[in-house]
Amino acid sequence: MHRHIGLQRLGYGIFVAFVLSLPLFMHDARNQLFILTNIAVMAIFAMSYDLLLGYSGIISFGHVLFFGVGAYVTAIMMKNVSVSIPALLFVLLLTLLITAFLGWLIGFFTARLKSHFFAMFTLAIAELAAVLMEKAKGISGGSDGFSFPVPSFFRDKLTVAYVALISTLVIFVLLRLFVNSPMGTTIIGIRENEARMRALGYPVLRYKVLAVMISGAVAGFAGMLYGVSMRFVSVPSVFGINLTLDALLMTIVGGAGTLVGPVIGAVLVELVSQWLQLMAKSVPLLERWMLFFGLAYILVVLFFPSGILGGLQRLLILWRNRRRKAP
Amino acid sequence: MLSQQGRGDEVTQVASILCTEGLSVAFGGHLAVDDVDFEVPEHAFISIIGPNGAGKTTFFNLLSGQLKPTKGRIWFRGAEITHLPPEHRAMLGVGRSFQIANILPNLTTFENVRLAVQAKRPERFRFFRHHRSFSSLNDRVAEILGRVSLWHKREALARYLTHGEKRKLEIAMLLAMDSALFLLDEPTAGMSVEEVPQILDVISALRDERKRTILLIEHKVDMVLNLSDTVAVLHQGRLIAQGPPQAIMQNELVQTAYLGGLGHVGAS
Numbered sequence A: 001m002h003r004h005i006g007l008q009r010l011g012y013g014i015f016v017a018f019v020l021s022l023p024l025f026m027h028d029a030r031n032q033l034f035i036l037t038n039i040a041v042m043a044i045f046a047m048s049y050d051l052l053l054g055y056s057g058i059i060s061f062g063h064v065l066f067f068g069v070g071a072y073v074t075a076i077m078m079k080n081v082s083v084s085i086p087a088l089l090f091v092l093l094l095t096l097l098i099t100a101f102l103g104w105l106i107g108f109f110t111a112r113l114k115s116h117f118f119a120m121f122t123l124a125i126a127e128l129a130a131v132l133m134e135k136a137k138g139i140s141g142g143s144d145g146f147s148f149p150v151p152s153f154f155r156d157k158l159t160v161a162y163v164a165l166i167s168t169l170v171i172f173v174l175l176r177l178f179v180n181s182p183m184g185t186t187i188i189g190i191r192e193n194e195a196r197m198r199a200l201g202y203p204v205l206r207y208k209v210l211a212v213m214i215s216g217a218v219a220g221f222a223g224m225l226y227g228v229s230m231r232f233v234s235v236p237s238v239f240g241i242n243l244t245l246d247a248l249l250m251t252i253v254g255g256a257g258t259l260v261g262p263v264i265g266a267v268l269v270e271l272v273s274q275w276l277q278l279m280a281k282s283v284p285l286l287e288r289w290m291l292f293f294g295l296a297y298i299l300v301v302l303f304f305p306s307g308i309l310g311g312l313q314r315l316l317i318l319w320r321n322r323r324r325k326a327p
Numbered sequence B: 001m002l003s004q005q006g007r008g009d010e011v012t013q014v015a016s017i018l019c020t021e022g023l024s025v026a027f028g029g030h031l032a033v034d035d036v037d038f039e040v041p042e043h044a045f046i047s048i049i050g051p052n053g054a055g056k057t058t059f060f061n062l063l064s065g066q067l068k069p070t071k072g073r074i075w076f077r078g079a080e081i082t083h084l085p086p087e088h089r090a091m092l093g094v095g096r097s098f099q100i101a102n103i104l105p106n107l108t109t110f111e112n113v114r115l116a117v118q119a120k121r122p123e124r125f126r127f128f129r130h131h132r133s134f135s136s137l138n139d140r141v142a143e144i145l146g147r148v149s150l151w152h153k154r155e156a157l158a159r160y161l162t163h164g165e166k167r168k169l170e171i172a173m174l175l176a177m178d179s180a181l182f183l184l185d186e187p188t189a190g191m192s193v194e195e196v197p198q199i200l201d202v203i204s205a206l207r208d209e210r211k212r213t214i215l216l217i218e219h220k221v222d223m224v225l226n227l228s229d230t231v232a233v234l235h236q237g238r239l240i241a242q243g244p245p246q247a248i249m250q251n252e253l254v255q256t257a258y259l260g261g262l263g264h265v266g267a268s
């Protein structure tokens, strides 16, 4: 038992060291650092989505709203107010506050809705926000967007990659502690059987709102990181519904309700899409690379309903049982 | 056996913990619970009997808040709870078990009970420490799982339990809530013959403690006779009789109600 935990810790340690050494082997010229940063940003965004989908059983089609807010708060502050580390810390605070408040607002008024209505409602709100931002060209730059400066510390791609990677690790650990805490397990209980949790005395609505708030704040942070790494925002790139769908895909492919799953999903989906885009230059059929994601999505839902992690787990159990049966 | 008389006297001295007035609920045009005036003295043990479809479960649903009445009022410990949602009532001390096992399917047996224990403890607000690291919760869960003989199943997912085990888990969750009022809806129905005596023991031990008020819906006559201070009879949504167990069993109205119904009690 103790040895097992020791080994597990060692395993984690090696994994973290491996991840943190990744940027050192990256070829800047080939955009590898950029891709790595993007994977980290999407991993954070997908983890925040998993907190809703996998842990709370809440389906949202408007999750990009929080991402967009985080990105735009960063962009507007950096462009118009001040470019400095303290300003960026203020942006962080502002982003967390605004997204948590938005989460509260949306959660409070809609978490009592049945799940498919909630999904539709979040979609409507996010699309509305996108349309409004598009209209407010003066502030948002519309579809063309605008670029903005960031503190000099964040102008180095290696530094940004490290910030993104470390953020991913820290958020993973924090979310993991949360979902394993008494409060986190209450949210899991609500996913399992809402009526039963109410009969036990849990104010279910409050817990759901809390989940939406935390998830929103983490998604806002991902948006902020995106802004800092790209130094550019536009309405389609940070408010587009495709980002929500990406997070959904990553979570489902990796395995919902695991937190590790969305990270694996982010790595896979980002790498495969990069590869497909590269291949499309020589194989024209692959230009329809979005189509392949659609297919992959359907296959995963049909054959691996609990994602890659769930599939692996099942294989492991099968293998163990077979070994036990063998003389 | 305890003297029925002695306990009866004790009970009449204390105030009522639960009280309903004209309680009714209709589904479509059908009155499932019809104008029920009901009073439960503190620390009493009352059984509710009646043929299938009489409205017993629906009556419980009204008491614990899963259903809203179309008419009538409910008081608990002197305060009106008619319009409170189920979670408020649970926090006030109305605990119930469900006739059809109502559990958290993909969580372990242990976790099902742990969440039930946690519901009223300050530990529920902790958001950083691991949920299995609170010995105050773990010890209580272990004790309850031992009491209903589910300790050996503690790490099994609730959905893989047998039907009888799910019913035991249902009881365990009710015990875990540590409520002042227990609403037990056919706790032994669907259990195997070997499992029943143990749950019976748990229920009689609860009664003998005399620390809680217990309402029991049950078809098994010997169980009702042995445990109850009072038996109430529901028939077609109406409370048609209420009184000491022996008298109720001999009551003519009750006998005809059962013969007209499915005859569980009459047949035994």
Ligand SMILES: Nc1ncnc2c1ncn2[C@@H]1O[C@H](COP(=O)(O)OP(=O)(O)O)[C@@H](O)[C@H]1O
Pocket (backbone or CB within 6 Å): B027, B032, B050, B051, B052, B053, B054, B055, B056, B057, B058, B059
């Ligand atoms: N949610 C519901 N909707 C419609 N009819 C219901 C509902 N719940 C119970 N009923 C009806 O109310 C009557 C009483 O049911 P129930 O309370 O389950 O009876 P019992 O527990 O005494 O066997 C039955 O006729 C049943 O069909």
Ligand SMILES: [Mg+2]
Pocket (backbone or CB within 6 Å): B056, B057, B058, B099
């Ligand atoms: Mg019933």
